[in-house]
Amino acid sequence: MPGPGTGEPRQTLLFCAWLAWSRFRVVIPVWDRTLPTLISCVDATLRAIGGAPTYTLTDNEKTVTVDRVAGIPVRHPQIVAAGRHYGMQVHTCVPFDPESKGGSEATVRIAKADLVPTSANLRPDYQSFAELRGACALFCHQVNNRVHRESGRMPSSALDIERRRLHQLPASPHTLALGESRSINSDQTVRFGSVRYSTPPGLVGQEAWVRVDGDELVVVVDLAQLPHRPEWLQGPAGLLEVARHRIALPGRPVVDPAHYPDHPQRADGSPRPPKARPSTAAEEAFLALGPGAASWLMEAAAAGTTRMRVKMAAAVELAALVGAGEVDLCLGLAAAAGRFADDDLLSIVRHRATGARPSDLVFCDEKYSVQPGTSAWADFGRKTT
Numbered sequence: 001m002p003g004p005g006t007g008e009p010r011q012t013l014l015f016c017a018w019l020a021w022s023r024f025r026v027v028i029p030v031w032d033r034t035l036p037t038l039i040s041c042v043d044a045t046l047r048a049i050g051g052a053p054t055y056t057l058t059d060n061e062k063t064v065t066v067d068r069v070a071g072i073p074v075r076h077p078q079i080v081a082a083g084r085h086y087g088m089q090v091h092t093c094v095p096f097d098p099e100s101k102g103g104s105e106a107t108v109r110i111a112k113a114d115l116v117p118t119s120a121n122l123r124p125d126y127q128s129f130a131e132l133r134g135a136c137a138l139f140c141h142q143v144n145n146r147v148h149r150e151s152g153r154m155p156s157s158a159l160d161i162e163r164r165r166l167h168q169l170p171a172s173p174h175t176l177a178l179g180e181s182r183s184i185n186s187d188q189t190v191r192f193g194s195v196r197y198s199t200p201p202g203l204v205g206q207e208a209w210v211r212v213d214g215d216e217l218v219v220v221v222d223l224a225q226l227p228h229r230p231e232w233l234q235g236p237a238g239l240l241e242v243a244r245h246r247i248a249l250p251g252r253p254v255v256d257p258a259h260y261p262d263h264p265q266r267a268d269g270s271p272r273p274p275k276a277r278p279s280t281a282a283e284e285a286f287l288a289l290g291p292g293a294a295s296w297l298m299e300a301a302a303a304g305t306t307r308m309r310v311k312m313a314a315a316v317e318l319a320a321l322v323g324a325g326e327v328d329l330c331l332g333l334a335a336a337a338g339r340f341a342d343d344d345l346l347s348i349v350r351h352r353a354t355g356a357r358p359s360d361l362v363f364c365d366e367k368y369s370v371q372p373g374t375s376a377w378a379d380f381g382r383k384t385t
Contacts, residue, residue, distance in 0.1 A: 012029055012030070012031060012126075012129070012132060013029070013030050013031070013032070013033060014027055014028070014029055014030075014108070014111055014112070014115065014136070015027070015028040015029075015030055015038075015041040015045075016107045016108045016111050017041075017042075017045045017107070018107045019049060019053070019155075019159065019162060021158065021162050022151075022153075022155050022158035022159045022161070022162045023148045023150075023151055023153075023155045023158065024049060024144055024155040024156065024158070024159045024162075025107055025110075025111075025140060025143050025144060025155065026044070026045045026048050026049070026140060027107075027111045027115070027136045027139055027140055028041050028044055028045070028136060029129065029132045029133055029136050030241070031129075031241070031244055032213060033061065033063065034063065034213055035063045035076070035078060035079070035176065036176055036179070036211055036213070036218075037213075037218075037241070038061070038063050038064075039082050039173075039174050039176050040173070040220060040238075040239040040240075040241065042056075042082065042086070043086075043173040043174065043238045043239050044238030044239055044240065045238070046086060046169055046238070047169065047223075047224065047238035048238065049159060049163065049166070050159075050163050050166065050169075051163055051166025051167055051168065051169060052086045052087050052088045052166055052167040052168075052169055053088055053166055053167070054088055054089065054167070055088060055089050055090075055091055056083070056088050056089070056090055056091065057091050057092070057093055058090060058091070058092055058093070059092070059093055060073065060092050060093060063076060063079070064076055064079050064090065064092055065092050073092045075090060075092075078176055081174075081176075082174045082176060085170060085174045086167075086169065086170065086174070087167040087168075087169075087170075088167065110143070111136075111139065114139050115132075115135055115136060115139055128258065130200075143155070144156045144159075173222065173238065173239050178209040178211070178220065178239075179209045179210050179211025179212075179218070179220070180192070180209060180210050180211065181207060181208075181209055182207070182208050182209065182210050182219075183205070183206075183207060183208070184199055184203045184204055184205060184206050184207075184208050185204070186204055186205075188200070188201060188203070188204060188259060188260070189253070189255075190208055190210055190219060192210050192217055193247075193250065194250035194251070195247075195248045195249070195250055195251075195252065195253060195254065196253040196254070196255075197210075197217055197219065197243065197245045197248075197253070197254045198243065198245075198253075198254065198255040198256050198259040198260070199219055199242060199243045199259060200230070200242055200243065200258075200259050201230065201259065201260070201261070201262075202228075202229075202230030203221060203226075203230070203242065206221060206225070206226060207221070207222070207225060208220065208221050208242075209221075209222075212247065213244075215246060215247050216244055216245065216246055216247065217244070217245050217246075217247055217254075218241055218243075218244050219241070219242055219243035219244070219245075220239050220240065220241050220242065221239070221240055221242050222238070222239055222240075223238060223239075223240055224238065243256070243259070274298070276294050276297055276298070282309065282312065282313060282316070283312070285316045286312040286313075286315060286316055288324075289315065289316070289319055289324050289327055289328040289331065290324065290325070290328030290331075291328070291332070292327075292328035292329055292330070292331040292332030292333075292335070293312075293315065293327075293328055293331050295331070295332050295335040295336075296315075296331040296332065296334055296335040296340075297312075298335070299335040299336075299338070299340075300335070300340045303338065303340055305340040307342070311340070311342065311345070314345070315327055315331060315345055318345065318346065318349065322349060326349065326352070327345070327349065329352075330345055330348040330349050330352060331345065333348055334348055
């Protein structure tokens with residue numbers, strides 16, 4: 001999928017977790033496997049299940065196991081501190097042991113089969129990180145609300161029982177997963193190192209945390225603190241990465257055009273076509289005719305057409321006689337041909353009544369000009385015998 005702010009293809013990862021008794025699964029897409037990202041995913045998972053188990057079993061990632069002495073894994077001290085923060089102990093799987101790794105590997109296998117685009121599932125490539133996040137949320141909803149073939153229970157229903165034995169979660173996430181606190185400004189940006197970085201819509205005024213990951217800036221929000229979650233923001237409760245940018249020099253703001261879908265300017269600098277927003281009953285009646293009416297309005301306004309409201313009212317009256325679908329089609333033809341005079345719409349309707357097809361549309365150019373030619377003067381001045 002396109003990388004953050006660059007548009008270039010970039011690999012993404014899936015964080016997968018499950019509860020052994022209820023079989024409740026959580027899948028979260030991430031850009032990297034660094035320690036802060038791991039803690040953020042753990043926090044989001046615990047918030048999704050509504051508590052912390054006494055033990056958690058993880059794979060032997062370098063972010064969890066820093067060394068092995070006589071075959072004994074040495075925990076990362078910050079992982080130990082994070083586990084203590086949530087009231088649980090972190091253990092690692094035994095290498096090549098299906099008894100300890102089977103459940104987690106099954107979760108990864110099922111998630112990859114459903115979410116990773118392959119020729120088997122015919123899933124197309126994801127065009128944005130938000131699209132992948134939505135697919136993961138839908139996947140979790142489906143697998144957690146269908147009967148598990150071994151337990152004979154729905155994981156979501158079994159979780160209600162298992163949650164009674166989980167430890168209560170702390171109110172705030174572990175500090176390792178946060179970084180530095182920032183407030184999202186009215187222009188949808190956060191300020192870090194004298195540089196403004198854009199964030200997605202719907203988060204203005206909220207608190208965010210920023211941290212540096214290599215040469216990138218990661219922006220994270222806590223969904224539990226959002227009074228109103230935007231429609232595009234899907235996934236379990238807890239910490240969620242919402243933006244990632246390349247670190248820039250002071251004086252060079254970093255803005256992702258995808259964060260401003262309604263901005264009047266495209267990413268290449270060209271203006272976006274304006275959207276029609278009717279404010280009167282007459283305007284609503286005209287635009288209700290269909291897309292052809294909206295196209296006529298855009299083209300007629302760009303051409304500087306006069307008496308537009310009168311012509312729009314006449315189109316609505318004509319639709320009452322011949323049908324809204326026919327008038328809308330004719331308005332689209334008029335917009336394509338650039339015909340915005342007083343009687344042009346009626347002329348097109350009459351012409352179509354004779355059986356003419358939209359594919360027979362003729363544009364006014366020199367090929368069909370009625371201007372007298374100069375062929376009669378072709379032999380002027382030549383001698384004749």
